[in-house]
Amino acid sequence: MTFREVQLQDVLDIQWGDTKTTKASYVPDGHLAYSATGPDGFLEKFDYDREGIVLSAIGANCGSTFFASGKWSCIKNTIRILPKNDDIDLKFFLYMTKAPHFWPIRGSAQPFISQTDIRELYVQIPDISVQKAIGKILFELEEKIYANNLLSKTLEDIAQTIFKSWFIDFDPVKAKMVGEKPEGMDDATAALFPDFMEESELGLIPKGWNIKVISDFGKVVTGKTPSTKVPEFWGDQIPFVTIPDMHGQILITSTARALSKQGADSQRSQNVPAGSTMVTCIATPGLVGYATKNCQTNQQINSVIPGAEYSSKWLFWHLRGLIPTLIRNSGIGTVFANLNKSDFSKIKSITPLRELRNAFNDVVEPIVELLETLNHESEYLRDLRDGLLPRLISGELQIPEEMLAS
Numbered sequence: 001m002t003f004r005e006v007q008l009q010d011v012l013d014i015q016w017g018d019t020k021t022t023k024a025s026y027v028p029d030g031h032l033a034y035s036a037t038g039p040d041g042f043l044e045k046f047d048y049d050r051e052g053i054v055l056s057a058i059g060a061n062c063g064s065t066f067f068a069s070g071k072w073s074c075i076k077n078t079i080r081i082l083p084k085n086d087d088i089d090l091k092f093f094l095y096m097t098k099a100p101h102f103w104p105i106r107g108s109a110q111p112f113i114s115q116t117d118i119r120e121l122y123v124q125i126p127d128i129s130v131q132k133a134i135g136k137i138l139f140e141l142e143e144k145i146y147a148n149n150l151l152s153k154t155l156e157d158i159a160q161t162i163f164k165s166w167f168i169d170f171d172p173v174k175a176k177m178v179g180e181k182p183e184g185m186d187d188a189t190a191a192l193f194p195d196f197m198e199e200s201e202l203g204l205i206p207k208g209w210n211i212k213v214i215s216d217f218g219k220v221v222t223g224k225t226p227s228t229k230v231p232e233f234w235g236d237q238i239p240f241v242t243i244p245d246m247h248g249q250i251l252i253t254s255t256a257r258a259l260s261k262q263g264a265d266s267q268r269s270q271n272v273p274a275g276s277t278m279v280t281c282i283a284t285p286g287l288v289g290y291a292t293k294n295c296q297t298n299q300q301i302n303s304v305i306p307g308a309e310y311s312s313k314w315l316f317w318h319l320r321g322l323i324p325t326l327i328r329n330s331g332i333g334t335v336f337a338n339l340n341k342s343d344f345s346k347i348k349s350i351t352p353l354r355e356l357r358n359a360f361n362d363v364v365e366p367i368v369e370l371l372e373t374l375n376h377e378s379e380y381l382r383d384l385r386d387g388l389l390p391r392l393i394s395g396e397l398q399i400p401e402e403m404l405a406s
Contacts, residue, residue, distance in 0.1 A: 009119035017078035046071035091135025215345035223297030233263030311361035
């Protein structure tokens with residue numbers, strides 16, 4: 001593969017985004033607008049009806065790039081990049097920008113990128129047919145990951161909707177109270193719900209249901225970080241869960257760091273078996289994750305290892321339903337939000353009978369299994385993309401002639 005050097009201003013049209021439009025101009029539906037954080041809202045107007053790249057040019061997200069297509073606009077603190085000619089493929093260029101230190105970022109307190117600096121950059125690019133093939137390979141991997149994320153979110157919403165209907169809004173109970181059959185429910189499951197409400201310390205609850213505290217559901221474990229001064233405690237055997245690992249995902253299938261067996265054995269009381277529910281209780285309270293593997297966590301996370309009579313999937317969604325209570329009890333909004341193990345363990349909630357918990361577990365089991373499959377597939381695709389990217393962009397990995405011809 002041969003490369004040639006080009007200056008970006010010769011092949012790309014590089015200009016500041018629209019500095020006049022603000023978020024106040026957003027409408028409920030329209031044409032997508034990009035801000036420095038990415039896709040951000042909709043505008044009635046659009047500035048571009050072609051493919052382009054939006055670059056975050058100022059602030060904490062400085063250097064991030066987003067591929068835009070269709071009819072779109074961008075607002076302040078962005079630089080929009082369009083092709084000037086057929087010498088460069090935008091998707092290929094997008095992945096070129098993923099290289100470390102690609103962008104000439106200035107400043108530290110307030111990072112920023114100058115459009116003049118970008119225009120003066122020189123880059124090495126291969127023939128346009130090679131660019132298009134590389135861009136297509138990497139972009140299709142990205143689209144598959146995105147599609148998996150959308151499907152995962154839909155599946156999460158379905159499970160959450162069922163849980164809310166059954167155990168928070170009490171829809172089946174209310175239907176039976178007026179002599180109706182619970183909507184979309186088989187007779188056997190409907191029979192598990194009572195047809196009467198009764199008073200409790202938490203207000204009206206379905207007849208026969210109980211008020212429990214979190215410690216009733218199983219063993220509560222507060223995590224701990226092994227000494228970072230002992231390198232032998234760290235490795236790649238036991239996932240070590242921290243708050244960043246719980247952002248944006250409910251099934252914890254991978255973590256940024258891991259312990260060695262020696263590190264995990266040094267604090268066996270912190271072991272969290274697969275099927276446990278993990279809840280962040282310090283600094284960022286209210287994130288709830290399901291452990292798909294045996295793991296340990298740091299001290300900002302309390303985990304509940306379900307007791308024999310509490311199904312793991314029900315307990316996970318039950319604790320997710322307690323997020324408003326968890327946040328309220330943590331003192332969020334204060335200098336340092338903190339919900340200690342004792343207070344966490346004492347939080348009360350409305351608890352249905354075991355037969356109903358198991359029925360819910362049976363309903364969501366296939367949903368969770370599919371979510372886990374999608375998570376693993378996306379992890380594999382991300383690893384594949386990240387492994388291919390530098391080798392394709394540098395020319396280390398050659399594109400087969402038959403692919404270029406097609």
